[in-house]
Amino acid sequence: MNAxxxxxxxxxxxxxxxxxxxxxxxxxxxxxxxxxxxxxxxFGYPGGAVLPIYDALFKQNAIRHVLVRxxxxxxxxxxxxxxxxxxxxxVLVTSGPGATNxxxxxxxxxxxxxxxxxxxxxxxxxxxxxDAFQEADTTGITRPVTKHNYLxxxxxxxxxxxxxxxxVARSGRPGPVVxxxxxxxMVGPSSYTPASEAPHRSYRxxxxxxxxxxxxxxxxxxxxxxxxxYTGGGVINSxxxxxxxxxxxxxxxxxxxxxxLMGLGAYPTTDPQFLGMLGMHGTYEANLATHxxxxxxxxxxxxxxxxxxxxxxxxxxxxxxHVDIDASSINKIVxxxxxxxxxxxxxxAMMIEAWEWSDVPVDRDTLAAWWRQIDxxxxxxxxxxxxxxxxxxxxxxxxxxxxxxxxxRETGRDTFVTTEVGQHQMWAATHFxxxxxxxxxxxxxxxxxxxxxxxxxxxxxxxxxxxxIDIAGEASTLMNIQELGTIAQYRLPVKLFILNxxxxxxxxxxxxxxxxxxxxxxxxxxxxxxxxxxxxxxxxGMRATSLGELDDVIRRMLAHDxxxxxxxxxxxxxxxxxxxxxxxxxxxxxxxxxxxDRAARITDEGLMLI
Amino acid sequence: xxxxxxxxAVIAVLVENESGxxxxxxxxxxxxxxxxxxxxxxxxxxxxxKSRINIVTSGTPMVIEQIKALLYxxxxxxxxxxxxxxxxxxxxxxxxxxxxxxxxxxxxxxxxAEAFRARAVDSTTxxxxxxxxxxSEKIETFIDLxxxxxxxxxxxxxxxxxxxxxxxx
Ligand SMILES: Cc1ncc(C[n+]2csc(CCOP(=O)(O)OP(=O)(O)O)c2C)c(N)n1
Ligand SMILES: [Mg+2]
Numbered sequence: 001m002n003a004x005x006x007x008x009x010x011x012x013x014x015x016x017x018x019x020x021x022x023x024x025x026x027x028x029x030x031x032x033x034x035x036x037x038x039x040x041x042x043f044g045y046p047g048g049a050v051l052p053i054y055d056a057l058f059k060q061n062a063i064r065h066v067l068v069r070x071x072x073x074x075x076x077x078x079x080x081x082x083x084x085x086x087x088x089x090x091v092l093v094t095s096g097p098g099a100t101n102x103x104x105x106x107x108x109x110x111x112x113x114x115x116x117x118x119x120x121x122x123x124x125x126x127x128x129x130x131d132a133f134q135e136a137d138t139t140g141i142t143r144p145v146t147k148h149n150y151l152x153x154x155x156x157x158x159x160x161x162x163x164x165x166x167x168v169a170r171s172g173r174p175g176p177v178v179x180x181x182x183x184x185x186m187v188g189p190s191s192y193t194p195a196s197e198a199p200h201r202s203y204r205x206x207x208x209x210x211x212x213x214x215x216x217x218x219x220x221x222x223x224x225x226x227x228x229x230y231t232g233g234g235v236i237n238s239x240x241x242x243x244x245x246x247x248x249x250x251x252x253x254x255x256x257x258x259x260x261l262m263g264l265g266a267y268p269t270t271d272p273q274f275l276g277m278l279g280m281h282g283t284y285e286a287n288l289a290t291h292x293x294x295x296x297x298x299x300x301x302x303x304x305x306x307x308x309x310x311x312x313x314x315x316x317x318x319x320x321x322h323v324d325i326d327a328s329s330i331n332k333i334v335x336x337x338x339x340x341x342x343x344x345x346x347x348x349a350m351m352i353e354a355w356e357w358s359d360v361p362v363d364r365d366t367l368a369a370w371w372r373q374i375d376x377x378x379x380x381x382x383x384x385x386x387x388x389x390x391x392x393x394x395x396x397x398x399x400x401x402x403x404x405x406x407x408x409r410e411t412g413r414d415t416f417v418t419t420e421v422g423q424h425q426m427w428a429a430t431h432f433x434x435x436x437x438x439x440x441x442x443x444x445x446x447x448x449x450x451x452x453x454x455x456x457x458x459x460x461x462x463x464x465x466x467x468x469i470d471i472a473g474e475a476s477t478l479m480n481i482q483e484l485g486t487i488a489q490y491r492l493p494v495k496l497f498i499l500n501x502x503x504x505x506x507x508x509x510x511x512x513x514x515x516x517x518x519x520x521x522x523x524x525x526x527x528x529x530x531x532x533x534x535x536x537x538x539x540x541g542m543r544a545t546s547l548g549e550l551d552d553v554i555r556r557m558l559a560h561d562x563x564x565x566x567x568x569x570x571x572x573x574x575x576x577x578x579x580x581x582x583x584x585x586x587x588x589x590x591x592x593x594x595x596x597d598r599a600a601r602i603t604d605e606g607l608m609l610i
Numbered sequence: 611x612x613x614x615x616x617x618x619a620v621i622a623v624l625v626e627n628e629s630g631x632x633x634x635x636x637x638x639x640x641x642x643x644x645x646x647x648x649x650x651x652x653x654x655x656x657x658x659x660k661s662r663i664n665i666v667t668s669g670t671p672m673v674i675e676q677i678k679a680l681l682y683x684x685x686x687x688x689x690x691x692x693x694x695x696x697x698x699x700x701x702x703x704x705x706x707x708x709x710x711x712x713x714x715x716x717x718x719x720x721x722x723a724e725a726f727r728a729r730a731v732d733s734t735t736x737x738x739x740x741x742x743x744x745x746s747e748k749i750e751t752f753i754d755l756x757x758x759x760x761x762x763x764x765x766x767x768x769x770x771x772x773x774x775x776x777x778x779x
Contacts, residue, residue, distance in 0.1 A: 140633070143630070143637055144637055147685070149630075151629070151630075168685055201688070202626050202686055202687055202688045203686075326679075327679045328676060328679035328680045328682075328683050331672055331675055
């Protein structure tokens with residue numbers, strides 16, 4: 001599929017009821033485009049500048065609107081929707097503060113390549129520039145936090161611009177697109193134009209990788225002695241077929257596979273060929289394999305600093321293959337030997353084909369030796385933690401997540417996990433298991449506390465019958481706690497599973513390791529009673545304070561067919577290991593107290609890095 | 611990576627002539643800390659629907675590659691071409707240079723202007739405005755020469771560049 005057929009996708013929409021309507025105003029045209037783009041739901045919050053759109057929404061039934069409680073949450077909800085379905089998420093917010101509140105969400109979506117269309121209200125065109133009430137330079141403010149943005153200045157441009165916004169959001173490297181809609185254009189008459197069949201004038205991202213590049217990659221893979229797949233969110237963004245193909249390629253080659261935070265679930269995390277996540281809180285085996293490999297095959301990942309650690313010693317002996325749909329990701333941070341620009345799924349499919357045709361012999365013995373080395377690293381069991389088994393024991397957060405996974409699996413339900421940001425996020429990444437793509441939603445690039453609860457709203461709206469759990473920290477939860485109101489209104493059975501360590505744990509951990517245990521402002525003082533809070537929002541509150549209560553609380557939470565807030569009081573001092581301190585190399589990992597008292601050299605530059 | 615030498619590049623970008631496109635290009639440089647040594651823009655093609663931006667920038671070869679890829683990623687960008695890479699090119703700019711003075715320095719300024727083929731596009735009894743077109747170095751030399759002769763103001767266009775020979779971007 002190429003860019004132009006992508007555009008045509010939108011034309012296969014069934015003719016909508018709206019087509020027979022008489023002269024329509026701009027707001028009605030907006031809804032007509034959304035319908036043609038097969039939008040089922042939008043996440044939004046009303047205000048003066050978007051009242052005409054809300055009026056048009058009121059008069060139709062084709063598109064649902066989910067009323068959030070804060071515009072940032074609207075964007076995260078749309079992200080949750082998009083990432084769990086592979087479709088474009090849609091947001092509607094008012095001008096001025098509505099648009100500025102959306103900014104964090106937009107940047108979150110940009111950094112994690114999530115396709116969104118965000119419609120923002122704007123003051124009437126003749127008032128733009130007057131510092132009018134609730135005016136903001138929305139295109140100016142959102143330019144660096146979106147893939148692209150538009151201000152619609154003429155009614156005749158409205159429909160075309162909106163169609164284009166969907167095309168831009170989903171094609172190439174996906175991302176958020178803002179369309180700023182002045183109120184006079186929404187109120188005044190407008191004309192409809194269907195999505196263009198012609199390719200875009202200037203934006204035509206390359207999907208199809210160059211055959212020679214793939215062949216060069218496969219030749220290097222066949223000669224590899226210590227190969228490693230390093231997969232990222234690009235594989236998931238490419239669609240479920242890409243993840244299936246990845247599974248085939250990994251098994252076909254017999255190579256080990258690691259994944260970034262964003263890529264979890266593309267390859268089953270329970271599979272023996274999976275080494276766990278790599279990077280700052282990745283497993284010992286994944287990081288040492290990255291350090292020691294001789295051919296590194298990056299599929300849809302971007303050499304983020306959380307993955308590479310110290311750059312001059314990142315995977316120092318490897319030939320690097322990098323598949324990315326975004327040419328600007330290639331050679332941005334790490335110089336690669338074989339760049340492959342194009343869609344990850346296509347590249348994987350072509351790799352399988354080239355692998356099967358190739359007559360370059362594969363040295364199975366050296367591969368077996370590589371696996372023996374990896375198994376040696378694995379034996380360290382870097383994620384191990386010590387849970388005191390007595391019923392009165394303090395709950396270890398890792399254990400709570402393992403139990404959550406085991407008991408969720410027993411229900412046999414399709415399970416989606418979102419997270420907030422902090423230690424719990426890393427534990428959710430490493431102690432929960434993800435066997436399918438699009439089941440894991442976390443804020444990777446931006447690390448936005450407050451992402452998980454609204455994202456869970458979006459996931460649950462998209463999958464009403466699924467089990468949706470936000471694995472949260474108590475501090476992050478409070479950043480978008482108002483979304484319990486949205487959850488109540490739509491009776492979304494979201495499970496908010498709070499690993500309450502009474503600290504901004506990740507901050508506390510860094511202060512312990514890098515700032516002489518001076519816990520400056522990282523204690524979560526004056527916490528609300530989360531059980532009572534649940535009650536206030538018509539959810540069910542539960543609490544576990546000791547190991548003996550844990551399984552029961554999880555079971556009751558999973559069995560309850562409504563929203564639950566589970567306050568899991570966990571060890572306040574637990575740290576997230578292994579850890580590569582900022583500024584250290586992969587072979588300078590700090591292991592937990594269970595594994596070793598080896599300490600990494602925490603360099604002075606490490607203090608400067610974030 | 612840091613030890614790589616800095617190189618200079620002249621990049622021509624053909625863009626859709628729409629509002630905000632220049633802000634996107636400039637934002638890309640300022641947001642990522644890249645240099646802009648010169649930037650010019652004007653409509654050139656397609657009845658004014660396409661503009662050409664000429665950018666002179668510098669950085670390590672990796673940074674220059676990155677800049678080109680990032681420019682190409684912008685939605686309204688049609689083409690990105692590195693004139694320093696595709697072969698020899700011509701780069702010219704125009705400057706308006708105001709010199710104020712009388713007597714000996716004034717005659718000297720006029721004499722030098724003739725030698726440089728600068729045109730006096732405005733003259734009063736106490737001032738000249740010279741128009742000079744050429745490579746940046748030539749303009750800089752001329753400005754330096756005018757300094758002791760009463761130079762008071764300079765206005766420069768920045769560089770317009772094009773490949774030599776029949777090749778196009
Ligand atoms: C919006 C935002 N502000 C600040 C931070 C910095 N930060 C990262 S983790 C963290 C603490 C999170 O605490 P909590 O949610 O309780 O999770 P824990 O680490 O304890 O599991 C903070 C403050 C952030 N990531 N996002
Ligand atoms: Mg906490």
